[in-house]
């Protein structure tokens with residue numbers, strides 16, 4: 058496809074979907090190392106949970122047949138079973154087994170009576186087990202039946218998923234490998250370390266922000282630091298990183314100025330597949346490859362970098378992880394005030410969520426002062442509002458697409 062054909066955001070996403078054909082291969086990791094990864098396989102329970110009938114309370118395992126009609130029973134304590142032991146002998150008529158929570162219920166027993174309802178008397182126990190009372194037995198497979206699909210591919214592994222995987226006794230799981238992304242800031246004006254700034258310099262804003270956005274998107278980030286506006290130096294850094302990364306991302310130098318080198322650099326070692334989209338901010342965004350490694354050129358203005366990363370960078374990373382690049386993780390919410398927008402381009406605005414009951418977002422407030430170089434509202438925003446190319450006048454209460462920041 059030539060760069061002429063890719064003009065809209067949708068064209069760009071379709072291009073990315075066809076360009077990145079193969080996902081990076083999934084990897085097998087231990088259950089604990091799978092934390093925060095996406096599962097790359099369905100998990101089928103190879104065992105039942107609970108694995109065996111066990112006591113839900115500390116007390117006595119009994120046979121209901123031994124309970125008198127008035128709910129009382131006097132039984133001989135024939136065995137003691139604690140959690141971790143095996144229940145070997147069958148409970149016979151007239152017997153009770155002293156048992157702890159989690160211990161296997163002996164064959165023959167069909168009920169556990171809590172110790173608060175029992176009184177010991179030598180090797181006898183007097184207890185009350187009225188009809189209709191709780192059985193206090195956790196039955197084998199009542200939680201998870203063997204053969205059930207308990208997690209599907211694509212699930213993000215959090216603490217709860219780790220709990221279930223561990224309970225099933227899995228040693229390892231197949232997860233989507235984190236795409237390795239190298240990030241480079243470009244610009245003579247940029248300085249990294251807080252301290253005194255020489256006249257004309259500014260602190261790098263984009264890289265610290267993008268590192269976190271990349272990590273949140275599931276990437277393993279290599280920080281390539283800042284490169285001066287020197288084409289040879291920028292090319293050298295990108296070529297070196299292309300060898301062992303799945304994606305390169307640059308910020309700055311993406312537009313048309315005499316010191317904007319990125320588009321010219323790329324064509325020396327690869328292709329510029331598309332450049333400049335009908336989108337604001339983020340218009341000068343570009344995509345291509347260097348030594349067969351895809352590269353995303355983000356514009357230098359911070360909001361432009363954030364918006365184009367949210368729309369295109371996340372799509373590339375999702376694609377590398379095996380997803381369709383058009384499946385954006387977005388919400389839809391009504392806006393609290395109207396927005397005027399020219400047709401024919403995608404527009405991204407910063408927004409703040411309005412929370413309703415239980416912190417649920419009920420609406421989104423478009424924030425003012427949306428110049429793409431302005432920083433103040435970046436710290437107030439929690440989302441980006443994406444207005445599509447065909448949308449024009451958005452009225453208060455109209456539902457819009459909202460992306461997490």
Ligand SMILES: Nc1nc2c(c(=O)[nH]1)N[C@H]1C(S)=C(S)[C@@H](COP(=O)(O)OP(=O)(O)OC[C@H]3O[C@@H](n4cnc5c(N)ncnc54)[C@H](O)[C@@H]3O)O[C@H]1N2
Nearest residue numbers: 242244261262263264309310311312317340356357358361
């Ligand atoms: N003649 C034209 N000028 C510009 C155009 C255009 O089409 N024609 N497009 C404008 C738009 S839209 C954007 S967005 C910017 C994008 O420019 P570049 O990607 O070439 O970025 P730079 O020129 O290097 O920087 C732009 C701006 O952003 C600041 N910057 C850059 N990197 C960082 C960083 N890591 N942290 C903080 N700030 C950064 C830089 O100092 C500039 O102020 O171009 C417009 N111009």
Ligand code: MOO
Nearest residue numbers: 338339340361429
């Ligand atoms: O696209 Mo630029 O991103 O307007 O600021």
